[in-house]
Amino acid sequence: MEQKVELSPGDAAKAFPAFPVVLVAMGDTERNIITVGIVHAMSLKPAIVGIGVAPSRHSHKLLQKYPDFSVNIPGKELLDQVNLCGSKSGKDVDKFKEAGLTAVKGKKIASPVVGECIVTIECNKTGSLDIGDRTWFFGDIVYAEASKNYTRDKGLLYWGGEYRLPSKVIRRR
Numbered sequence: 237m238e239q240k241v242e243l244s245p246g247d248a249a250k251a252f253p254a255f256p257v258v259l260v261a262m263g264d265t266e267r268n269i270i271t272v273g274i275v276h277a278m279s280l281k282p283a284i285v286g287i288g289v290a291p292s293r294h295s296h297k298l299l300q301k302y303p304d305f306s307v308n309i310p311g312k313e314l315l316d317q318v319n320l321c322g323s324k325s326g327k328d329v330d331k332f333k334e335a336g337l338t339a340v341k342g343k344k345i346a347s348p349v350v351g352e353c354i355v356t357i358e359c360n361k362t363g364s365l366d367i368g369d370r371t372w373f374f375g376d377i378v379y380a381e382a383s384k385n386y387t388r389d390k391g392l393l394y395w396g397g398e399y400r401l402p403s404k405v406i407r408r409r
């Protein structure tokens with residue numbers, strides 16, 4: 237066994253290799269996009285995704301207000317846009333315009349999806365839960381699309397200030 241060093245709780249939370257990073261879009265006339273690295277598939281049957289959004293974000297207000305949102309998986313060619321949507325606030329700018337991203341009408345929800353993303357997932361908000369410094373918003377997946385050549389290794393990962401690509405599959409379960 238290797239020798240261990242003690243980590244603070246904060247450093248332990250940062251020790252995870254990485255999580256997926258997504259663009260979440262919501263609203264209609266006051267639509268917005270936010271970059272979210274705290275995202276998970278909470279349930280498979282029914283398929284429910286969860287996103288952790290801090291109350292200080294403009295998106296938090298919109299996620300509370302609107303009944304649906306979309307979770308969009310960007311590829312590495314959207315890194316600049318992901319960074320922009322994760323550093324500017326929709327309170328001050330229209331991030332769709334500023335990032336040059338296309339708001340495509342959702343098929344089953346009123347919120348837009350992000351046209352340039354390789355997977356777009358439409359969700360009806362089913363609930364929320366305040367945990368620590370985030371609110372988890374949960375959404376039932378009601379419709380989704382993927383680029384024809386989509387594979388999981390094309391999504392982006394992020395944690396601890398670093399963007400990564402998923403590495404190769406090293407074994408099947």
Ligand SMILES: Cc1cc2nc3c(=O)[nH]c(=O)nc-3n(C[C@H](O)[C@H](O)[C@H](O)COP(=O)(O)O)c2cc1C
Binds near residue numbers: 268269290322324326
């Ligand atoms: C890679 C990355 C991941 C992020 N993940 C989250 C997250 O999971 N939850 C969150 O509340 N903010 C997250 N942020 C910060 C928000 O995206 C950022 O504060 C954004 O400007 C908020 O926009 P808004 O005010 O328009 O909602 C992340 C930012 C980046 C760059």
